[in-house]
Amino acid sequence: xxxxxxxxxxxxxxxxxxxxxxxxxxxxxxxxxxxxxxxxxxxxxxxxxxxxxxxxxxxxxxxxxxxxxxxxxxxxxxxxxxxxxxxxxxxxxxxxxxxxxxxxxxxxxxxxxxxxxxxxxxxxxxxxxxxxxxxxxxxxxxxxxx
Numbered sequence: 809x810x811x812x813x814x815x816x817x818x819x820x821x822x823x824x825x826x827x828x829x830x831x832x833x834x835x836x837x838x839x840x841x842x843x844x845x846x847x848x849x850x851x852x853x854x855x856x857x858x859x860x861x862x863x864x865x866x867x868x869x870x871x872x873x874x875x876x877x878x879x880x881x882x883x884x885x886x887x888x889x890x891x892x893x894x895x896x897x898x899x900x901x902x903x904x905x906x907x908x909x910x911x912x913x914x915x916x917x918x919x920x921x922x923x924x925x926x927x928x929x930x931x932x933x934x935x936x937x938x939x940x941x942x943x944x945x946x947x948x949x950x951x952x953x954x
Contacts (some may be wrong), residue, residue, distance in 0.1 A: 829862040832953050836889035841881035845870035850932075852881050858893045858922045860953030876952040892925040894936060898950035907933035907945040914944035923951065 837857045842849040845867050851934045855861075861873040864880065871885050876895050904911040907929045915938065917923060923936035929945050934954065937943040948954055 812908055819897065832860055832892065833871075834886040834891060834893040834953075835859045835883075836891075839883055839887040841873075843881065845872070845882045847884075849882065849884075853934055855881075855883070858939060860893050861888075862897050862953075863888070866924055872949055886917075892953070893922045894934065894951040894953040896921045896923065897952045901946050901950035903936060903938070903942070903944040903946045905944055907935075911945070915942050917946075925953075 828944065835855050835857055839855055841852045841855055843852055844850070855875070857873065861875055861883075863871050864874055865872040866885065869885050870882050871888060872880060872882050874880050876897060896918065898921055900916045900918055901921075901923075902916055903914045903923075905914055906912075917938065921938075923938060923946070926935040926937050926943060929935050932948050933945045934948055934952070935943065936946050
């Protein structure tokens with residue numbers, strides 16, 4: 809029988825592996841979301857281009873996705889883009905010149921604003937670009953889609 813400590817370590821490793829396997833994508837054009845993987849299924853709503861989503865299950869040409877609110881729906885795989893966007897979840901996200909709380913503020917973005925993912929930054933930070941071209945670093949906790 810395995811000692812309790814070994815079981816806890818194994819469970820922790822399994823959980824960590826599952827958590828790191830998140831697959832985020834963005835919507836490449838406005839698309840209809842369905843309650844099942846078929847165009848004959850019930851349409852739920854239209855999702856805007858650029859919206860980040862988490863791919864939960866892939867089934868042939870369909871992907872079950874989760875949005876920032878936690879809602880689940882099906883979308884055709886061809887409607888997911890490689891280009892990544894992030895969605896502001898804070899009331900006002902601060903985008904700074906550098907990955908530091910004391911760095912100069914470039915701009916602020918309100919809840920639900922989409923920011924293009926430029927590159928991962930130092931731990932806890934991400935480099936982003938607004939559609940108007942301004943870019944900088946935002947704290948990972950202020951956005952969704954990583």
